[in-house]
Amino acid sequence: MAKPRKKKDSGTAAAVWKERELLDGKLVDAGVVILRTTGCSHFHEGACSMCGYNIESSIDIKPEDIRKQFDKAVATLGDIRFLKVYTSGSFLDQREIPREIVNHILQHCKKMGWRLLFESRPEYVTDARLDEVKGIHEDLEIALGLESANDRVLAYSINKGFTVANYVRAAEAIEGHGAATRTYVLLKPPFLTEWEAVKDAAATIRFAATKSATVSLNPVNIQRGTLVEKLWRNWAYRPPWLWSVLDVMRSTKDDCAKLICDPTGGGSERGAHNCGECDGVILDSIRAFSTSQDASKLGSPDCKCKDIWRTIIDVEGFVSGGTVDLQRFFRPQRT
Numbered sequence: 392m393a394k395p396r397k398k399k400d401s402g403t404a405a406a407v408w409k410e411r412e413l414l415d416g417k418l419v420d421a422g423v424v425i426l427r428t429t430g431c432s433h434f435h436e437g438a439c440s441m442c443g444y445n446i447e448s449s450i451d452i453k454p455e456d457i458r459k460q461f462d463k464a465v466a467t468l469g470d471i472r473f474l475k476v477y478t479s480g481s482f483l484d485q486r487e488i489p490r491e492i493v494n495h496i497l498q499h500c501k502k503m504g505w506r507l508l509f510e511s512r513p514e515y516v517t518d519a520r521l522d523e524v525k526g527i528h529e530d531l532e533i534a535l536g537l538e539s540a541n542d543r544v545l546a547y548s549i550n551k552g553f554t555v556a557n558y559v560r561a562a563e564a565i566e567g568h569g570a571a572t573r574t575y576v577l578l579k580p581p582f583l584t585e586w587e588a589v590k591d592a593a594a595t596i597r598f599a600a601t602k603s604a605t606v607s608l609n610p611v612n613i614q615r616g617t618l619v620e621k622l623w624r625n626w627a628y629r630p631p632w633l634w635s636v637l638d639v640m641r642s643t644k645d646d647c648a649k650l651i652c653d654p655t656g657g658g659s660e661r662g663a664h665n666c667g668e669c670d671g672v673i674l675d676s677i678r679a680f681s682t683s684q685d686a687s688k689l690g691s692p693d694c695k696c697k698d699i700w701r702t703i704i705d706v707e708g709f710v711s712g713g714t715v716d717l718q719r720f721f722r723p724q725r726t
Contacts, residue, residue, distance in 0.1 A: 401427065402459040405447040411682050412473050413649065414506065418682055421473035422505075424464040427452055428487045431480025433512065433552045439538075440550050440581055443614025444479040454489045461496055474500055475508040482509035483520050490523075497527040508573065510534040513553050513561035521568040531570040532604065535561055538577035539591055540598040548580035555598075562602040574599035578610040578639060578663070579631040581619050584707040585700075589635050596643040596650065605649040610636055610663035612656035623661075633657070633665045633673045634700045637691055640677065644686055651681040666696035 405425040412421035430448030433439065465474070476496060480487050500507040507528060513535060524531065537558045538549055545551040558574075565572045576595045579588035592608065599606050610631045613623050622628035636652060644650050654677065656662025658670035665673065669692050679688040 399427065399447070399449065401449065401452050401456040402463070403427075404460040404464040407464040407467060409468060409471065413651075413682055413684065414473050419472040420470065421475060422465065422468035422471045423475045424461065424477070426457055426460050426464075426476065426478045426488075428457060428478045428480065430487065431478075432484055432486060434480065437550055437552065438617075439552075440548065440618040441577070441611050441614065443617045443620070446615060448479045454492050457488060457492050458495055461492075461499075465499065472505060473508070474503075474505045477510055481511040481515050483511040483515035483524075493524065494527060497524055500530075501528040506530045506532060508532040508534060510536065510575075511561075512536070513557040516561035516564055518564060518568070521564060521570070525568050525570065529569070532573050533565050533570055534573040534575060534607075535565075536575040536577075537595065537599055538575065539580065540595040541591060544580055544583070544591060548582045549577065559602070566602070571604035572602055573605040573607060574603040575607050575609050578608055578636060580611065581622055581628055584704075585629075585632065585635055586704045586707065588631060589638055592639045593642050596639065597646045600643075600647040600650075603648070605651060606643075606647045608636065608639060608650065608652040610652070610654045610657070612654070612663070613661035630656075630661065631663045632700045633663050633670060633677075634691075634697055636663055636677060637673065637689065640680070640689060644680075644684075644689070649684060652677050653681060665700070666694065669694035669696065 405427050407422070407424050410421055410423060411418055425447070427447050427449065429450050429452050430445045434442070434445045476482065478487060482488055482493065497507065507530065511533060516533065535558055538551060539545050540555055542554050545554065562572045562574070576592055576599060578592040579585070583591060596606050596608065611619060612630060613620050619628055636654065640650060640652060654663040654674065657674045658664050658667070664670055673691050676688055676690045680686065
């Protein structure tokens with residue numbers, strides 16, 4: 392008999408931690424709070440192909456639960472300068488986080504003197520809402536998950552539910568209200584070959600850099616219950632190589648005011664990875680660059696797996712379907 396699933400505490404945040412962040416040219420302590428909510432509105436209407444963050448959401452979450460989550464979480468963070476608040480969807484979607492809870496969070500950040508970063512889909516970034524939030528707290532950075540600057544990739548690979556024009560409107564509205572924009576760019580949506588994904592991510596970073604204070608490169612990681620996970624289990628998808636992450640960052644670092652990357656699940660089978668032997672050094676270099684913007688830190692060791700990566704890029708376009716995990720054929724058979 393299967394064990395019953397442990398009930399989640401509706402009054403406790405899904406996760407909270409501290410990390411280092413480059414803010415106004417200085418490395419500071421930042422807090423990260425992941426709130427449990429009723430879930431992303433787009434998830435309820437179809438969901439993005441790679442996103443499994445709604446696993447922490449529940450229709451039973453009440454506004455007072457979200458307030459408790461926030462208050463308990465920030466009480467553990469100590470001395471920080473920057474607070475990042477995430478949900479499974481959009482901070483400005485009042486169906487997910489009611490206005491009074493948003494206002495409570497904004498007021499707390501103003502009182503503490505923290506810059507606040509939150510994420511929203513473009514449809515909730517309106518002049519009226521921006522007037523409201525900026526009227527409470529001025530020091531804001533608003534993250535938009537553009538993912539790709541190609542409408543076909545947005546529609547058919549990601550099922551994002553909006554267009555590049557929607558992103559542009561929201562980014563311009565944020566700029567017009569004196570807030571900073573952070574743009575998320577996805578590396579390797581499903582149905583793209585490795586090289587197609589590299590080219591798409593690089594083009595998207597260059598596009599987003601013209602409208603963003605910060606561009607964040609997010610290599611796909613395999614999340615439970617997603618279309619990407621189904622493809623991965625059937626050898627029809629492999630997360631991006633860390634060589635691809637490096638290639639994109641090296642080719643675009645000079646185009647951005649600030650380019651960052653912290654691969655979720657990096658070095659694991661479900662995250663961006665190489666052969667395992669060189670993963671740690673490359674991941675450390677990516678993180679060191681992200682917190683310094685010092686291009687000399689973005690290095691990598693010589694490793695024989697780079698030849699496999701190059702070979703796969705060369706032959707992948709000739710394979711029927713294009714996105715089969717060819718690396719599996721290069722692995723030695725286990726006995």
